[in-house]
Amino acid sequence: MEYDFRKIEKDWQKKWKESNAYRVTNDFSKPKYYVLDMFPYPSGAGLHVGHPLGYIASDIYSRYKRLKGFNVLHPMGFDSFGLPAEQYALDTGQHPAETTKKNIATFKSQLDNIGFCYDWEREVQTSDPSYYKWTQWIFLQLFNSYFCHTEKKALPISLLIKKYETKGAMPKNGEPIPGKHFTAEQWNAFSEKEQADILMNRRLAYCGYGEVNWCEALGTVLANDEVVNGVSERGGHPVVKKKLRQWYLRITEYADRLLEGLNTVDFSDAMKEMQSNWIGKSSGAEIDFGILGFPGSKLRVYTTRPDTIFGVDFMVIAPELDLVNEIRSEEQAVAVDEYLAYVKSRSERERMAEKKISGVFTGAFAVNPFNGARIPIWTSEYVLAGYGTGSIMAVPCGDERDLKFAKHFNIPVTNIIGSHFNGEEANPTKDAILENSGFLDGLVMREAMEVAIKALEDNGIGQRKVNFKMRDAAFSRQRYWGEPFPITWKDGIAKEWTGDLPLVLPDVEKYSPGPDGQGPLANIPEWVAQELETNTMPGYAGSSWYFLRYMDNKNENEFCSRAASDYWNQVDLYIGGTEHAVGHLLYSRMWTKVLYDLGHIGFDEPFRRLVNQGMIVGNSRVINRIQLLSNDDSVISTVFVSVGKNEHSEVDGLDGHDITKKIVDLYFNHVSALALDDIKQVSFSALHVDVNIVDGIELDIQAYKKWRPEYIDAKFFTEDDGRFLCHERIEKMSKRYFNTVNPDDLCAKYGADTFRMYEMFLGPVEMSKPWDTKGIEGVHRFLKKFWRLFADETKGLIVNNDEPTAAELKVLHNAIRKIEQDTERFSFNTGVSGFMIVTNELTDLKCHKRKILEPLLILLTPYAPHIAAELWSLLGNTTFVLDAAYPTFEEKYVKETSKAYPVAINGKTRTELTIALDATQQQVEELVLTDEIVKKWLDGKSPKKIIFVKNKMINVVI
RNA sequence: GCCCCGGUGGUGGAAUUGGUAGACACGCAGGACUUAAAAUCCUGUGACCCGCAACGGUCGUAACGGUUCAACUCCGUUCCGGGGCACCA
Known part of the structure; x- marks a missing residue:
């Protein structure tokens, strides 16, 4: 009886499907456990071996929890709105819904092949109207809410309106500021538009204007990573900053709670740490500097170090601020204009990453409010408009970036921290005693901060300020393939759409952008006639709340019933990549808090535990190609050179004609009638080859010629043993590098159980690692060996009912302990090795006893469900092993009375002594000193100290 | 540039709390079985030194320095690789 994994896996997948073995009911009587994988985007390329890493881990954990008696929710669905489908539609005219549907079908069949325990009845797709109906509904909740600063939570905007109608918006103390404060009478007299504008300033989903990367040639907005060196990645067209009307989520109000x-x-x-850095809470002060010659204007900066105000040597304002043009001098006008034009073409990413210092003096001067010093005002791309006030006061002696700028432009540096500043490197210390600092002289910086803030506030030139680096999240896209906003615009006023949700995404003729940077929806006359919003929602809209929909995905009346969300509650375990660290995770945390504030759910953090899986990177194979090109650029001859035959050192130091001659000598002897004069150029390239036609690093030349028929006549220079070897290159797994490996192929060749265990065996889930198919054989061998504990090729089932020996029980219980612990702490790689060890040990013991093997099958079920199910049923069980009870570890079987202690001399292990576990320090010392090897090292001397750590080791210090 | 993570044999990795570095595999080498192959099994395998060998010794966890009886593990500096930096998902 052989391990026929193909038949076994097919049979069991069918059985589980037919019996709905993975259906999860909202059975409130059982303890629940909610395991969630991060939402996949169904790309056209299908799954590669990197995707399932996290899914396998969560599947193992889900099955483990089920064996432990939990009602486990482990759903899967698709984040099916997104740019790639839209880009594909633009290129091919195919409707994104069509391609998405196809891609999802591929993904699902690939996932099923691996044997995951998803309850597909709970699947959700963000692009399905029955799903985005509720995305739109939640958006309206956000639109119709505001953040109350007193209660520090979201409240219905109707309450705010009521307050304005009865009390207005007046300051708690001090004089009302016109334009900011108003009385109830004033509110009631405002026009509808004025009222709407005021309310817009408080809505959690609001409309504003923001700068985007605008590409005129493509007529569209580009993502930062679609912009390279100021031009579009696709086509190389110029990209500039453009202000567009955008929706935003007021996530900054939630900064503190997040x-x-x-x-x-x-x-x-x-x-x-990444999340709190992103939120970037800091405290400091906003300070107003006067501007020479502009009595009405103020330059407001935000600083975390008001104590350094006497060390300000220049100011820097963000180039996009209008102030730049208002204050620039005549002499500097041209230079400023040139610089602004340069910055306009730069992406924010490039500006932040730039090492080269650039900037320009505006010609204007600020005035230090305390000592009246004249401070030059510069503008530079390293200051971004979105942070703080968009302007900084530069203190070169305390800030490295400021110092580099000052040095580069020869701006004199004031030292306010005495010997703490050496003139070479800035010192951001808070412990220096201030000098050259007027009324702050002699104070320690730490303390001077409070004194400075008080002085600012007393003199009305600034105030204490808590600042967040986080900005409100832009929540609209000028795209087609996303959720439409249920919003209409009339006379510049945004209103909730009055129709029934969902507001269905209409079909369009073409997917190209609408006029004036609007999305494709602006091309539909009927849509525009209804005055509907033409933007759509961004990718993270649907993924911000999907974990709630899984709980109750068929509900047509609510996004999720309160009973279901009270039962399933938080996601107990969330697995996904760190690339979502700040985007998706913060937005879904915010949405959860809003839904909680408004009373729709009973918890305000969505994910109780988060585990990050690493990426699997590709392991590419690259071969050397040498081509002779003729004068008309046609190829005369092509050769491929194996790694060891690459004599590039031979041509080092040669040039032009000599290289050609040498190369021809080396590699092109076989070409007849070759005239050197016909050769215009020798071309060297490294070509990616499909990793699937390479064995290790050895290329299958025939397969390569079949794959690339244009090289059918090329000569291959192999190693002396006839093998053709490739270079390795570790890089992202991507179709274009031909380094993707399809899980389907591996499942077909080795089986899903082998594939699952091999992915886990590769290393810790949270670590990135290169893929290498070679090692999969070892895991497959293990499963075959495991099978042989139960069945023999000729004799069939060989399991007996004999009573286990103490040694066998010890092996079993050590395995139970190890595998349970490793599963619990997500150390699946060592878990797999635990299975290998127990299998090796039981094979050595020739143990085929049911009482040992049956519990082992249950242990294996989460990792390799198919083989476990098959053997379980071969043993005569009529129930599913999926619902067996996890074996209990019993200490008594593994108890030891002695231990082989390593004995170190001065920290280096020299020998080993077996000593009773209950031995005392004194007994141990006596034993150690009689040992021959220890005596040898002591060389007649007596030890200074003998360190004995119970159950660990012994160290003799000489 | 800023923030986060990582770096251990030829390879993937193990060492859970500062306590035997290299578990478990892959690969490689040798052997058994076989007409042969596949499959399976056995032995060896970090580098170096002395030696016929048993035994023994030195070095070794990216590099350098520190703390400690003891450092892959803690601290400092540097180098290299990966992720994120707000319209890829």
Whole structure:
């Protein structure tokens, strides 16, 4: 009886499907456990081996929890709106819904091949109207809410309107500021438009204007990574900044709660740190500087270091601020204009990453409010308009970036921190005693901060300010393939659409952009006639709340019933990549908080525990090609050169004609009638070859010629043993590098169980690692060996009912302990090796006893469900192993009375001594000193100290 | 540039709390079985030194420095690789 994994896996997948083995009911009587994978985008390329890494981990954990008696929700669905489908539609005219449908079908069949325990009845797709109906509904909740600063939570905007109608908006103390404050009478007298504008300033989903990367030639907005060196990645067209009307989510109001919430969740410290860095809470002061010659204008800066105000040597304002043009001098006008034009073409990413210092003096001067010093005002791309006030006061002695700028432009540097500043490197210390700092002289910086802020406030030139680096999230896209906003515009006023949700995405003739940077929806006359919003929602809209829909995905009356969300509650375990660290995770945390504030759900953090999976990177194979090109650029002859035959050192130092001659000598002897004069150029290239036709690094030349028939006549210079070897290159797994490996192929060749265990065996889930198919044989061998514990090729089932020995029980219980612990702490790679060890040990013991093997099958079920199910049923069980009870570890079987202690001399292990576990320090010392090897090292001397750590080791210090 | 993570044999990795570095595999080498192959099994395998060998020794976790009886693990500096930086998902 052989391990026929193909038949076994097909049979069991069918059985599980027919019996609805993975259907999850909202059975409120059982304890629940919610395991979630990050939403995949169904790309046209299908799954490669990198995708399922996290899915396998979560599947193992889900099955493990099920064996432990939990009602486990482990759903899967698709984040099916997105740019790639739209781009494909633009290129081919195919409707994104069509291609998306096809892609999803591919993904699902690939996922099923691996044997995941998804309940497909709970599948959701963000582009399905029955789903985005509720995305739109939640958007309206956001639109119709505001953040109350007193209660620090979202409230219905109707309450705010009521307040304005009865009390107005007046300051708690101090004089009302016109334009900001108003009385109830004033409010009631405002026009509808005026009222709408005021309310827009408080809505959680609001409309504003923001700068985007605008590409005139493509007529569209580009993502930062679609812009390279100021031109579009596709086509190389110029890209400039353009202001467009945009929807935003007021996530900044939740900054503090998003920060505090991190204390209540189990995310890695790195993840928490990334999120809090993104939120970027800082405290400091806003300070108003006067501008020489502009009595009405103020230059407002935000600084975290008001104590350094006497060290300000120049100011820098963001180039996009209008102020630049208002204050620039005549002499500097040309230089400023040139610089602004340069910056306009730069993406924010490039500006931040730029090492080269650039900037221009505006010709204007600010005035230090404390000592009246004249401070030159510069503009430079390293200051971004979106941070703080978009202007900074530069203190070169305390800030490295400011110092480099000052040095580059020869701006004199004031030292306010005495010997803490050496003139070479800025020192951001807070411990220096201030000098050259007027009334702050002699104070330690740390303390001077408060004194400075007080002075600013007393003199009315600034105030204490808490600042967040986080900005409100842009929530609209000028695209087709996204959720339409249920919003209409009349006379410049945004109103909730009055029709029934969903507002269905209409079909369009073509997917190209609408006029004036509007999205494709603006091309539809009927849409525009209804005055509907022409933007659509961004990719993260649907993924911000999908974990709630899984709980109750068929509900037509609510996004999710309160009973279902109260039961399933938070996601207990969320698995996904760190690339979502700040985007998706923060938005879904915010949406959860809003839904909680408005009373729709009972918890305000969506994910209790987060585990980050690493990426699987590709392991490409590259071969050397040498071609002779003739004068008309046609190819005369092509050769491929194996790694060891690449004599590039031979041509080092040669040039032009000599290289050609040498190369022809080396590689082109076989070409007859070759005239050197006909050769215009020798071309060297490294070509990616499909990793699937390479064995290790050895190329299958015949397969290559079949794949690339244009090289059918090329000569291959192999190693002396006849093999043709490739170079390796570790890079992103991508179709264009021919380094993708399809899980379907591996499942077909080795089986899903082998594939699952091999992915886990590769290394820790959270670490990135290169893919290498070679090692999969080892895992497959293990499963065959495991099978042979139960069945023999000729004799069939060989399991007996004999009583296990103490040694066998010890092996079993060590395995239970190890595998349970490793599964619990997500160390699946060592879990797999635990299975290998127990299998090796039981094979050595020739143990085929049911009482040992049956519990082992249950342990294996989460990792390799098919083989476990088959053997379970071969043993005569009529129930599914999926619902067996997880074996319990019993200490008594593994108890030891002695241990082989390593004995180190001065920290280096020299020998080993077996000593009773209950031995005392004194007994151990006596034993150690009688040991021959220890005596040898002591060489007659007595040891200074003997360190004995129970159950660990012994160290003799000489 | 800024923030986060990582770097251990030829390869993937193990070492859970500062306590035997290299578990478990891959690969490689040798052997058994076989007419042969596949499959399977056995032995060896970090580098170096001395030696016929048993034994023994030195070095070794990116590099350098520090703390400690003891460092892959803690601290500092540097180098290299990966992820994120707000319209890819």
